[in-house]
Amino acid sequence: MDNASLAAAFEEIATLKELQGEDGFRSQAFRNTARRIETLPQSAAELFRAGTIKDAVSSLGKTQLEVIGQLVAGESCSILDDLRARTPPGHLEMLRIPGVGPKKVRALHLELGITTLPELAAACESGKVAAIKGFGAKTSEKILQGIAFVTSSGRRVRLDQAIGLAGALLDRLRAVEGVSRAEIAGSLRRRRETVKDIDIVATADDPAALIAAFVSVPGVKSVIGQGDTKASIVLEAESSGGRLSMGGKVGLNADLRVVAPGQFPFALNYFTGSKEHNVLLRQRAIDRGWRLNEYELAGCDAAISHEADIYAALGMAYVEPELREGTGEDAAASAGSLPALVRVADIRGVFHNHTTASDGADTLEAMARAAKALGLEYLGIGDHSQSLTVANGLTPDRVRAQWQEIDALNTRLSGITVLKGTECDILPDGSLDFDDALLAGFDYVVASVHTHFGQTREEMTARICRALAHPAVTMLGHATGRLLLRREAYAVDLEAVIQAAARHGKMIEINANPMRLDLDWVHCRRARELGVPLVINPDAHSTDELAYFSHGVDVARRAWLSAPEVYNTRPLQSVLADLKARRA
Ligand code: DGT
Ligand code: CA
Numbered sequence: 335m336d337n338a339s340l341a342a343a344f345e346e347i348a349t350l351k352e353l354q355g356e357d358g359f360r361s362q363a364f365r366n367t368a369r370r371i372e373t374l375p376q377s378a379a380e381l382f383r384a385g386t387i388k389d390a391v392s393s394l395g396k397t398q399l400e401v402i403g404q405l406v407a408g409e410s411c412s413i414l415d416d417l418r419a420r421t422p423p424g425h426l427e428m429l430r431i432p433g434v435g436p437k438k439v440r441a442l443h444l445e446l447g448i449t450t451l452p453e454l455a456a457a458c459e460s461g462k463v464a465a466i467k468g469f470g471a472k473t474s475e476k477i478l479q480g481i482a483f484v485t486s487s488g489r490r491v492r493l494d495q496a497i498g499l500a501g502a503l504l505d506r507l508r509a510v511e512g513v514s515r516a517e518i519a520g521s522l523r524r525r526r527e528t529v530k531d532i533d534i535v536a537t538a539d540d541p542a543a544l545i546a547a548f549v550s551v552p553g554v555k556s557v558i559g560q561g562d563t564k565a566s567i568v569l570e571a572e573s574s575g576g577r578l579s580m581g582g583k584v585g586l587n588a589d590l591r592v593v594a595p596g597q598f599p600f601a602l603n604y605f606t607g608s609k610e611h612n613v614l615l616r617q618r619a620i621d622r623g624w625r626l627n628e629y630e631l632a633g634c635d636a637a638i639s640h641e642a643d644i645y646a647a648l649g650m651a652y653v654e655p656e657l658r659e660g661t662g663e664d665a666a667a668s669a670g671s672l673p674a675l676v677r678v679a680d681i682r683g684v685f686h687n688h689t690t691a692s693d694g695a696d697t698l699e700a701m702a703r704a705a706k707a708l709g710l711e712y713l714g715i716g717d718h719s720q721s722l723t724v725a726n727g728l729t730p731d732r733v734r735a736q737w738q739e740i741d742a743l744n745t746r747l748s749g750i751t752v753l754k755g756t757e758c759d760i761l762p763d764g765s766l767d768f769d770d771a772l773l774a775g776f777d778y779v780v781a782s783v784h785t786h787f788g789q790t791r792e793e794m795t796a797r798i799c800r801a802l803a804h805p806a807v808t809m810l811g812h813a814t815g816r817l818l819l820r821r822e823a824y825a826v827d828l829e830a831v832i833q834a835a836a837r838h839g840k841m842i843e844i845n846a847n848p849m850r851l852d853l854d855w856v857h858c859r860r861a862r863e864l865g866v867p868l869v870i871n872p873d874a875h876s877t878d879e880l881a882y883f884s885h886g887v888d889v890a891r892r893a894w895l896s897a898p899e900v901y902n903t904r905p906l907q908s909v910l911a912d913l914k915a916r917r918a
């Protein structure tokens with residue numbers, strides 16, 4: 335059982351307990367544990383078996399330990415089973431309706447016996463919901479709109495899809511007369527890999543005019559709520575997303591909050607979150623005898639006009655949004671030991687890219703010219719290797735022909751250097767898809783798994799670790815094979831993989847294709863701890879996709895990485911010298 339599944343089970347228990355009307359503290363304790371497990375770099379299952387899980391998750395009580403024990407042993411979890419048996423599935427769906435929490439779901443159940451979304455919709459339409467104490471006509475109408483929303487979308491969307499929608503939205507809001515500040519907040523600002531919604535905080539001379547503009551932007555599918563200072567809409571747009579994406583429409587909720595100018599830094603900070611980070615800040619305020627909320631830092635007389643002023647008042651260095659996950663950033667910010675995070679402009683080249691020689695859409699030359707236009711100094715080619723016939727993998731003869739083509743291109747082009755690499759398949763037994771003599775002719779080798787995803791965790795781990803031990807391998811490509819919101823990672827012990835990379839002096843790729851973002855930020859941070867260099871690669875299959883590396887920079891920043899810890903921030907000469915030394 336991996337950490338994500340364990341965390342999901344704890345999350346579900348917390349939610350079901352709330353729906354059962356149990357004590358809030360107890361359900362919150364399960365939710366806290368879920369969060370902790372999710373950000374744990376080690377395998378919780380292994381820590382449990384070793385008897386050291388309480389060192390890593392100190393909040394674990396007896397009941398929670400039992401839950402982990404059952405799940406890790408592959409048994410069914412008695413608490414979870416019992417809660418599920420007592421909760422109609424429709425009650426969980428209702429929680430996705432904006433404004434409906436466990437208390438409302440319970441009231442609907444107790445008063446009207448409602449257990450499904452269609453029953454709820456019918457009860458809203460017949461006026462029964464409006465008649466319940468604490469509901470009213472307005473709430474009933476909102477619930478009805480919310481039902482339409484959750485049945486049509488309400489899922490998380492990928493960061494890249496949300497960025498596009500949010501950028502356009504923000505531009506329009508900033509163009510409204512009298513809008514002095516408007517910023518993206520929430521998980522989008524923290525650059526999480528997927529987001530639930532777009533959160534926007536703004537100030538305006540005329541809030542009503544801004545709200546009116548917001549609810550009528552192009553692409554609005556419905557208005558969920560509209561007040562004097564707050565509005566909530568559903569946006570719909572055609573999904574972009576390139577080769578791996580399924581396309582189609584994406585629906586996404588967007589919330590706007592308009593605040594007074596003096597409140598702006600506090601509101602932006604609060605709604606950027608994360609909740610865990612907010613808790614840390616609020617506690618620091620309390621320690622100083624102050625009170626921090628989304629409007630003010632009460633009791634403190636420092637002049638505060640920007641977020642950075644809040645951190646300064648609390649005795650901290652400014653914390654970049656990507657670090658605000660409640661994973662030690664408060665201690666580092668007060669000790670002055672936060673890293674200077676890598677930036678998009680630091681990236682000087684990329685190593686994992688495809689051309690028409692394998693499954694890319696553009697020629698070698700077109701890719702090289704596009705890389706130059708992006709301001710890169712070097713472009714590494716990593717077409718597929720011979721056994722991957724579905725992706726037109728190169729035979730040794732075709733590899734040698736490509737090398738000649740690259741040499742010729744390098745003499746012809748200035749301002750960009752093309753490097754000879756390969757994305758070499760890691761075969762099921764961990765051996766490589768080319769012989770050692772051919773491998774020695776590349777400038778570098780990206781080793782990736784593309785087949786036999788169904789191997790056991792032990793087999794897959796041994797397979798990848800064996801490849802990392804091969805002297806010709808420079809870096810591991812897309813370490814887990816996951817496709818966000820679409821395909822789970824294959825089973826693999828990432829801790830063992832990262833340790834192997836450290837032992838053999840190998841690098842690990844941050845595959846920056848926004849469908850992948852693989853290695854993820856949690857494990858990148860672990861790699862950083864172990865001194866493993868990370869490499870941000872777009873895995874571009876066309877000239878357009880070269881720019882994907884910016885998504886990898888987001889991941890790297892969330893992993894606390896500074897430029898020297900990201901290999902491809904090095905200039906060309908340093909890379910050439912290092913790659914040569916590695917092959918000697
Ligand atoms: P998401 O939308 O699931 O991708 O993630 P967020 O972080 O954007 O979450 P969201 O949209 O529910 O709320 C935005 C921010 O508002 C969140 O990061 C922190 C703040 N916030 C929301 N609810 C609470 C709360 O109950 N307590 C605290 N301390 N902060 C909250
Ligand atoms: Ca959000």
Ligand code: ZN
Binds near residue numbers: 812
């Ligand atoms: Zn690949």
